[in-house]
Each structure stands twice: as structure tokens, then as C-alpha cells.
Amino acid sequence: MEFFHRATSFPFMSTRRVWYGLSIVLILISLLSLATRGLNLGVDFTGGVTVQATFPAAANRDAVITALTAAGYADPQVTIFGTSREIAIRLPPTKQSTEEVRGKIEQILRSVDAGATIQQVEVVGPQIGGELQRSATQALIATLLLIFGYIAVRFHTWRLSLGAILAVLHDPILVLGTFSLTRTTFDLTVVAAMLAVIGYSLNDTVVVFDRIRERFHSGRRLNPVAVLDQSINQTLSRTIMTKVVTMIVVVALYALGGPVLRGFSEALIIGILAGTYSSIYISSAVALDCGLRAEHLLATAAKKPVDDLP
Amino acid sequence: MLEYPRWKYVLVTLVVLIGVLFALPNLFGEDPALQVERKNRAPMDEFARQSIEDLLHKQSIVIKRDFIDSGRLIVAFGDVASQLKARDTVDATLSDVDRAALANASRAPAWMRSIGLKAMPLGLDLRGGLYLLYQVDLQGAVGQLLESYEQSFRRALNEAKLPFTDITTLGGGGGIANGLRVTLPDGADTAATEAALRKVDVNLKFTSGSGAGGAAIDMVLTPAQIKAREDYALEQNRTTLTNRVNELGVSEPIVQRQGLDRIIVQLPGVQNSAEVKDLLGKVATLELRLADTQNNALQAAQSGHAPLGTKLYKREDGSPILLKREVIVTGDELTSATSTTSTEGPAVSIKLDARGADSMLRTTRLNVGKPMAVVYIEKSRRQVEVNGQKVDRDSTSEKVINVATIRGVFGPQFQVTGLSSGEARDLSLMLRSGSLAAPIEVVEERAIGPSLGQDNINKGVRALEIGMLAVFVFMALYYHAFGLVADAVLLANVILLTALLSMLHAALSLPGIAGIILTVGIAVDANVLIYERIREELRNGVSPQAAIRAGFDKAFSAIADSNVTALIAGLSLWVIGTGAIRSFAIVLTLGIATSMFTSLLGSRALITLMYGGRRRVAQLSIG
Numbered sequence: 001m002e003f004f005h006r007a008t009s010f011p012f013m014s015t016r017r018v019w020y021g022l023s024i025v026l027i028l029i030s031l032l033s034l035a036t037r038g039l040n041l042g043v044d045f046t047g048g049v050t051v052q053a054t055f056p057a058a059a060n061r062d063a064v065i066t067a068l069t070a071a072g073y074a075d076p077q078v079t080i081f082g083t084s085r086e087i088a089i090r091l092p093p094t095k096q097s098t099e100e101v102r103g104k105i106e107q108i109l110r111s112v113d114a115g116a117t118i119q120q121v122e123v124v125g126p127q128i129g130g131e132l133q134r135s136a137t138q139a140l141i142a143t144l145l146l147i148f149g150y151i152a153v154r155f156h157t158w159r160l161s162l163g164a165i166l167a168v169l170h171d172p173i174l175v176l177g178t179f180s181l182t183r184t185t186f187d188l189t190v191v192a193a194m195l196a197v198i199g200y201s202l203n204d205t206v207v208v209f210d211r212i213r214e215r216f217h218s219g220r221r222l223n224p225v226a227v228l229d230q231s232i233n234q235t236l237s238r239t240i241m242t243k244v245v246t247m248i249v250v251v252a253l254y255a256l257g258g259p260v261l262r263g264f265s266e267a268l269i270i271g272i273l274a275g276t277y278s279s280i281y282i283s284s285a286v287a288l289d290c291g292l293r294a295e296h297l298l299a300t301a302a303k304k305p306v307d308d309l310p
Numbered sequence: 311m312l313e314y315p316r317w318k319y320v321l322v323t324l325v326v327l328i329g330v331l332f333a334l335p336n337l338f339g340e341d342p343a344l345q346v347e348r349k350n351r352a353p354m355d356e357f358a359r360q361s362i363e364d365l366l367h368k369q370s371i372v373i374k375r376d377f378i379d380s381g382r383l384i385v386a387f388g389d390v391a392s393q394l395k396a397r398d399t400v401d402a403t404l405s406d407v408d409r410a411a412l413a414n415a416s417r418a419p420a421w422m423r424s425i426g427l428k429a430m431p432l433g434l435d436l437r438g439g440l441y442l443l444y445q446v447d448l449q450g451a452v453g454q455l456l457e458s459y460e461q462s463f464r465r466a467l468n469e470a471k472l473p474f475t476d477i478t479t480l481g482g483g484g485g486i487a488n489g490l491r492v493t494l495p496d497g498a499d500t501a502a503t504e505a506a507l508r509k510v511d512v513n514l515k516f517t518s519g520s521g522a523g524g525a526a527i528d529m530v531l532t533p534a535q536i537k538a539r540e541d542y543a544l545e546q547n548r549t550t551l552t553n554r555v556n557e558l559g560v561s562e563p564i565v566q567r568q569g570l571d572r573i574i575v576q577l578p579g580v581q582n583s584a585e586v587k588d589l590l591g592k593v594a595t596l597e598l599r600l601a602d603t604q605n606n607a608l609q610a611a612q613s614g615h616a617p618l619g620t621k622l623y624k625r626e627d628g629s630p631i632l633l634k635r636e637v638i639v640t641g642d643e644l645t646s647a648t649s650t651t652s653t654e655g656p657a658v659s660i661k662l663d664a665r666g667a668d669s670m671l672r673t674t675r676l677n678v679g680k681p682m683a684v685v686y687i688e689k690s691r692r693q694v695e696v697n698g699q700k701v702d703r704d705s706t707s708e709k710v711i712n713v714a715t716i717r718g719v720f721g722p723q724f725q726v727t728g729l730s731s732g733e734a735r736d737l738s739l740m741l742r743s744g745s746l747a748a749p750i751e752v753v754e755e756r757a758i759g760p761s762l763g764q765d766n767i768n769k770g771v772r773a774l775e776i777g778m779l780a781v782f783v784f785m786a787l788y789y790h791a792f793g794l795v796a797d798a799v800l801l802a803n804v805i806l807l808t809a810l811l812s813m814l815h816a817a818l819s820l821p822g823i824a825g826i827i828l829t830v831g832i833a834v835d836a837n838v839l840i841y842e843r844i845r846e847e848l849r850n851g852v853s854p855q856a857a858i859r860a861g862f863d864k865a866f867s868a869i870a871d872s873n874v875t876a877l878i879a880g881l882s883l884w885v886i887g888t889g890a891i892r893s894f895a896i897v898l899t900l901g902i903a904t905s906m907f908t909s910l911l912g913s914r915a916l917i918t919l920m921y922g923g924r925r926r927v928a929q930l931s932i933g
Contacts, residue, residue: 146878210868248784249827250831257770258769260435
């Protein structure tokens with residue numbers, strides 16, 4: 001079996017304005033949503049209480065909310081997740097211990113359905129939440145800076161570096177935008193997934209750029225547009241293949257991994273899709289529009305140590 | 311012609327074999343079990359094992375197997391119901407001498423355990439339990455240090471008969487106390503005072519200046535001294551918490567420092583958080599004082615003024631009592647305490663250190679026939695409202711639990727009665743485990759039910775199995791023989807990763823399972839890069855063997871690059887991550903290492919084995 005038996009020759013560069021436009025629209029929507037709706041931050045980041053409970057039959061969300069409100073919990077957030085029998089209740093920060101919370105909520109839920117059982121109680125202090133927000137932001141920025149540093153060293157010309165950086169920024173923004181639009185809970189596991197996505201996305205770009213360098217080596221008179229198109233086409237089968245395989249496992253995780261990993265695998269799915277798209281359509285096109293030519297790569301190529309050998 | 315050095319074959323084979331060995335214990339799974347240990351820390355012996363077996367047999371509980379592991383008896387059962395019944399039985403009959411805790415026993419054969427091969431421990435999200443994150447009040451730790459210096463200064467100046475007006479704390483930057491000021495009356499000998507203070511601790515820095523009321527000597531702690539104190543406090547608290555957690559009899563507890571001022575406590579299988587928190591955060595101690603017999607306690611209580619040289623206390627029934635100010639024995643001088651039972655109810659048997667024993671001996675010799683009181687002191691931290699703001703205040707409750715007439719001369723050992731059995735147990739625990747060097751507070755708490763843990767394992771493992779199976783089938787269909795090689799390499803990768811995690815004894819959590827799944831993705835990526843390159847070379851008309859060589863060589867830089875970027879992300883996570891995120895980062899980072907090894911060395915070894923040597927290869931089975 002082979003999906004790419006014949007060498008493909010899609011004219012990626014000539015259509016780049018379309019893709020730029022698409023990316024800009026998507027990024028604008030993401031940023032707009034982030035600015036107006038923000039993220040639905042999980043208790044990891046805000047502090048507070050979450051209670052997970054299971055009902056013997058399908059949970060009645062409204063009844064649970066009514067019971068909680070009647071018991072004095074103002075504006076409780078109740079979501080049904082996983083199967084229809086599992087609910088998550090989110091409450092504001094409290095000084096109570098998990099046991100006290102469990103006792104109270106259990107009593108309330110039993111009044112809704114006598115068979116309700118509490119599976120998990122989390123109480124996160126508000127100071128922890130603020131701190132995790134800071135450290136997660138720091139980690140994201142640190143990772144981006146480290147990766148920018150790596151790109152700058154790796155590609156010898158700022159034209160490729162800029163292309164890679166824009167592609168790398170592109171993907172986490174879209175992930176954030178999707179989480180903001182869908183109001184999916186944004187917790188620490190999603191940050192973990194985003195960091196993994198940044199790594200993955202760059203990976204594709206690096207492979208394409210590697211090929212660009214190799215193509216320019218074979219003939220310095222080549223037309224940049226042709227070289228970039230060839231490079232993307234030649235690596236296309238690999239780009240798609242690895243993403244298909246990674247997607248297989250991530251989708252398995254999404255479908256079977258249970259509610260705890262739902263946000264994590266969702267961020268990975270969006271991130272991998274965005275990453276594949278950006279490394280095919282965006283990174284090389286940016287380099288081209290910055291005026292990438294053979295001599296930018298050849299000048300330094302002579303000094304470059306031979307790293308094509310194991 | 312395609313060759314591969316022999317030593318690389320040997321290396322790959324050896325590493326995979328070792329990996330299989332270390333990963334093996336994970337295949338056997340676990341049984342619900344009971345861990346029984348002696349309360350006095352004596353190791354379990356065959357006799358104890360026999361008696362517990364008999365006890366459980368009498369209750370018709372079926373024991374699957376039992377063994378003694380590092381002094382503890384582990385009894386494994388076929389199901390959770392038997393496990394719980396056994397726990398109740400042991401608690402009901404042997405709770406005086408033994409402590410039973412719910413645990414999991416690996417089904418791996420005994421020889422594996424005896425050579426140190428163990429399965430990965432499961433994280434709390436996979437087995438249920440209690441997670442507590444403590445914040446250590448480091449300012450409080452420095453405050454305690456200053457307080458003790460203040461007392462030493464007062465004593466030193468009084469002994470040297472040097473006059474001083476007062477000793478006050480100095481606020482450093484941001485209002486945090488970091489020093490002491492000794493104010494002196496007019497005409498005091500500043501130099502002599504400073505010399506006397508210096509004797510308290512030669513490492514302290516003194517500067518003479520003038521305070522609001524005249525001459526003064528300032529002592530300001532250096533940043534290094536403050537740091538040392540904070541480190542000490544954190545380490546001391548960790549040790550104390552570890553000791554207390556061990557007293558709980560939980561199987562495989564974890565107590566770790568996190569960051570600058572936090573301590574993580576993980577207690578698998580525990581659900582009752584209030585009781586545990588109470589015990590872990592408690593500060594309790596005893597003091598012994600002589601009772602005052604000359605003044606009327608009721609009068610003192612009514613007026614609110616204790617006569618000179620006495621201090622007003624309350625007994626447990628609320629009635630007032632006057633005790634002498636001098637302390638015979640302080641809590642610091644107690645070395646051990648064990649709860650026992652006496653004819654008068656629960657009691658604590660107490661041992662004193664040399665100084666305490668000496669003081670006890672002297673006092674009792676001089677005061678035979680006079681009453682002596684035992685004061686139980688408990689410090690706790692509670693929230694109070696000050697000007698509408700919630701503030702944590704340390705509060706101390708002191709009560710006289712026992713007043714007894716001294717009938718003879720005491721040495722270093724004696725018994726105290728008058729405590730409830732709970733207090734006796736808590737006190738002996740506190741005294742054994744050491745005190746907390748700084749106040750602690752719970753800032754995060756998670757209680758994960760055991761059934762949710764089981765559910766999480768099932769889901770995670772199923773996702774892993776199905777995901778891997780789908781990838782295996784896909785690779786074999788798409789790359790034929792090369793796909794099978796990739797599958798073998800993937801399997802080796804998961805085995806090596808499991809082996810590494812088992813060796814490091816890194817706890818596996820649900821995000822950790824996700825990390826393994828992602829590692830599969832990374833490992834496949836490396837193989838795809840190589841195979842696509844080989845196909846490309848073949849399309850360009852290169853001979854099969856040359857194509858294989860070129861494929862591996864040319865794909866190398868791309869594989870290295872992609873791994874470096876994933877590594878950067880993994881390490882960032884390692885740095886910010888705690889708990890489950892860190893376990894994801896560890897798995898991801900180790901997974902990158904194993905996937906580099908298996909895809910570059912392992913897969914090349916297999917492919918060279920298939921197509922290598924001097925024979926001519928007409929065609930590659932690469933789909």
C-alpha cells in the first residue's frame with residue numbers, strides 16, 4: 001500500500017496568499033475569542049473545588065444544580081462528562097477539607113439520587129492556582145524562547161528562522177482559540193499537551209527546511225519557488241504519514257482514555273492538525289516572502305559540520 | 311553490500327534483554343493485599359505470620375499468599391472484599407501491637423522480588439488515595455529562631471548582670487522580621503554588652519547604634535543565615551512529616567519537598583483526610599511543673615491575676631489550678647513516649663534525656679509529698695477574622711491533665727495518666743516523630759476514590775492497547791516487512807521505557823500513560839522518516855541496499871532535530887511540572903531517549919539482518 005506512489009507536485013507557493021489569509025482569519029478569531037471570552041480555566045489555575053460523582057442512571061443536571069443552590073452554593077457549575085452518568089461539580093475556593101466537602105456534597109447528591117457516589121474531590125487553594133498560572137505561562141514562554149534559540153542556531157538565516165517561529169506561534173494560538181471558543185476546561189494537562197504540540201509542529205518544519213537546504217545544495221541556480229515547492233512535495237508523504245500514525249494513537253486516547261485525558265487529547269488533536277498545516281503552508285512561504293535564496297544557505301553551509309551521518 | 315558492526319548487534323540484544331527483564335514484573339499485575347507491621351517496629355517473624363494466618367482462617371478469609379518483605383507481613387487476597395474483611399479483623403484483634411494498611415501486592419514470582427525487580431508503582435490517580443500539598447511558613451521559621459535568640463540574649467545579659475531596657479524584633483525589607491534590637495539604659499557599657507551577646511553565637515553580626523530611646527545594639531541575620539534557617543525548617547518539617555506518615559501505616563507513602571516552601575504528601579489508599587491532616591499538622595507536647603499549694607486558685611481565677619511566681623491553668627474539668635512558673639521538664643527534654651495501659655486507664659510511658667532526668671531527680675528529691683502537674687500543650691493554626699480579613703493565627707491550648715503527689719524520687723522514666731486514649735496515641739506519635747520546625751498549612755488537597763483509580767487504569771491501558779494495535783496493523787499494511795520491523799522496534803521501545811520507569815521507580819499516572827502513547831508516536835515518526843527516505847531513494851533508481859544505507863544516513867539529521875525539539879518541550883514540563891505533569895514529562899523525556907536508541911540502532915540492526923551481507927537484493931519489502 002502506498003498513498004504517495006507518484007511524486008506529488010502541488011504548487012504550494014503560488015497559492016500562499018490564500019493560506020496566509022486563512023491563517024490570519026483563524027488567528028484573529030482565536031485572539032478575539034481569547035480577548036472577549038477568555039479561557040475556561042480549571043481549578044488547577046483558579047483554585048477552588050471540584051467534585052466528581054457517578055450516578056446509577058443518567059444524571060439529571062438541573063436537579064443537581066437546584067439541590068446545590070438550595071443548599072447554599074451560589075452558582076454551581078455542573079457538567080456531565082464521560083458517560084451520561086458522571087458529573088463534575090465546580091465550586092468556589094473553600095477552607096474545608098476534602099472530607100468535609102465530600103460529606104456535604106454526598107448528602108446533597110443523595111437527595112437527588114440515593115445511589116450517587118463521589119469519586120474524587122479536589123480542593124486547590126487560591127494561591128496555588130495563581131502560582132500555577134504564572135509557572136505555566138513561564139514554561140510556555142521559556143519553551144518558545146528555547147525553541148527560537150534552537151531555530152536561530154539551526155537554520156543559518158533569519159528568513160527560515162522567522163518562518164519557523166511564525167509557524168510555531170501559529171499552532172498554540174489556534175489551540176488556545178479553540179479552547180476559548182468551545183469553553184473546554186483549560187487545565188495543566190492542556191498546557192502539557194500544548195508544549196508537546198510546539199515540539200511536534202517544529203519537527204515538521206525542520207524536516208521541510210532540511211530538505212530545502214539539501215535541494216539548494218544540489219544546484220544554486222535553482223528558482224527558490226520551485227525548490228520550496230519540491231521540498232514540501234518530497235517530504236509530504238512523510239509529513240502526512242507520521243501525522244496519521246500519531247493521530248491514530250491520539251484519537252485512541254481521546255476516545256478511550258476517559259474524561260481526565262479528554263482536554264489533553266483534544267489539545268493534541270487540534271495542535272497536530274494546525275502544526276501539519278502550518279509546516280506545509282506557512283513556514284516555507286514566510287521564508288520565501290522574506291527573500292530566501294540559495295546563497296543564504298550556501299554561504300554558511302560550507303562551515304557547517306557534517307551532521308547527515310549517524 | 312550492507313554491513314553493521316557486530317558490537318552494535320551485541321549492544322542492541324543486550325539492552326533489549328535487560329529491558330525485558332526489568333519490564334517483566336509489570337506483566338503480572340497486582341492483588342489487593344494487607345500490609346501488617348509491628349507498632350514497635352520490630353520485624354515480623356514466622357510465628358507472627360502463622361498467628362495472623364490462623365486468625366484470618368478462623369474468619370474464613372481465603373489468603374492467596376503471604377510473605378515477609380523488609381520486616382512487614384504482606385498478605386494477598388483474591389478480591390477486595392476479603393482484603394477489607396481482613397483489615398477489619400486485624401484491626402479489631404491486633405490493633406494493640408500491629409498496624410494494618412491496605413496495599414497492593416505484585417503477583418510477580420518471589421525470585422523477582424528477591425533480586426530487586428519491581429513493577430512501576432501506580433500514581434494516586436490510578437490507585438486512589440489522598441494528596442496533600444503543604445505550605446511551610448518560612449517567615450514563621452525565622453520568627454521562631456529570633457524568639458529563641460531573644461531568650462538566649464535575655465539569659466546571657468541577666469547572668470552577666472548587664473542592664474538592658476528591652477529586646478525587640480527588627481523588621482527587614484517588606485516588614486519581615488530579620489533581626490533583634492537590644493536597647494540599653496543611659497550609661498550602659500555597650501562594649502561589654504556586645505561581648506556578652508556575642509558569646510551566645512559567635513556567628514551573629516552585631517552593630518551598635520542608637521534607637522529611639524537611646525543606645526542600642528542591633529543583631530541582623532545575614533541572608534545566608536536566613537536561608538540556612540529556612541532550609542533547616544523545610545528539611546526538618548519533611549522529616550517530621552515522613553515520620554508521622556510512617557506512623558499512619560500507609561503502604562508506599564510519598565513525602566517530598568516541592569519548590570522552595572512546599573511539601574507534598576501522597577497517601578495511597580487513604581480517604582479520611584480530616585483525621586490525617588489533624589495528625590500530620592499537629593504540634594503537641596508535655597510540660598511538668600510543681601503545683602502551687604500556698605495560694606488560692608479560685609481567687610486567682612476570679613481576679614484574673616496569678617500570684618507572683620505562679621501561673622494560672624485550667625484542669626480538664628475547667629476548674630482553675632495554680633502551678634509554679636519554673637518548668638521541671640520541657641517538651642524538648644522528652645526523648646520517647648509510648649502509649650500503654652495502666653490500672654488507671656490509658657497512659658503514656660515517658661523517657662527523659664539526661665538534662666530532663668537530672669532536673670526531675672533534683673526536683674522530686676526536694677519535693678516528696680508535694681503535688682506535681684502534667685500540662686498537655688497543643689498548638690494549632692486556625693483562621694480568625696481581623697478587621698474583616700481572614701488571618702491565620704497560631705493558637706496554643708494548655709491544660710493540666712494530671713496532678714499527682716510525688717511519692718518517691720523519679721529517674722529518667724515514668725508514666726503519665728489522665729490522657730484519653732486518643733491523646734495518649736497522638737502524644738506518643740508527636741514525641742516520636744519530632745516537632746515541626748515551622749507552621750504548615752494545607753494549600754491543595756485531592757482525594758481520589760479507589761474505584762475511580764481502577765477505572766482510570768482500565769481506560770488508560772485500553773487506550774494504549776488499542777492505539778498501539780492500530781499503529782501495528784497500519785504500519786504492517788503500509789510498509790510490509792519494513793512495517794513489521796517498525797512494529798518490533800516499537801514494542802522494544804515500550805519495553806525499554808517500561809524497564810527504565812520500573813528501574814527509577816517512577817510512579818505511573820494517567821498522564822504518564824498518555825506519555826507512553828505519545829512516545830509511540832515519536833518512535834513511529836523516526837521509522838517513517840527512514841522508510842520514506844528509502845522509498846524515495848528507490849524511486850530515484852538507487853539499488854536496494856544503497857537505498858537502505860542512504861535512508862538511514864539522510865534521515866538521521868531530521869530524526870535528531872525532531873527529538874531535540876520534543877526534548878526541549880519535555881524538559882520545560884519537567885521544570886514546571888508537579889505530580890502528574892512531571893510524570894508525563896519524565897515519560898516523554900525518557901521515551902525520546904529510548905526511541906532514538908530503538909529506531910536508529912535497533913531498526914537498522916534488524917533491517918541489516920534481513921537484507922545485509924554480500925547477497926544481492928532485488929527488491930525491498932517496503933510496500
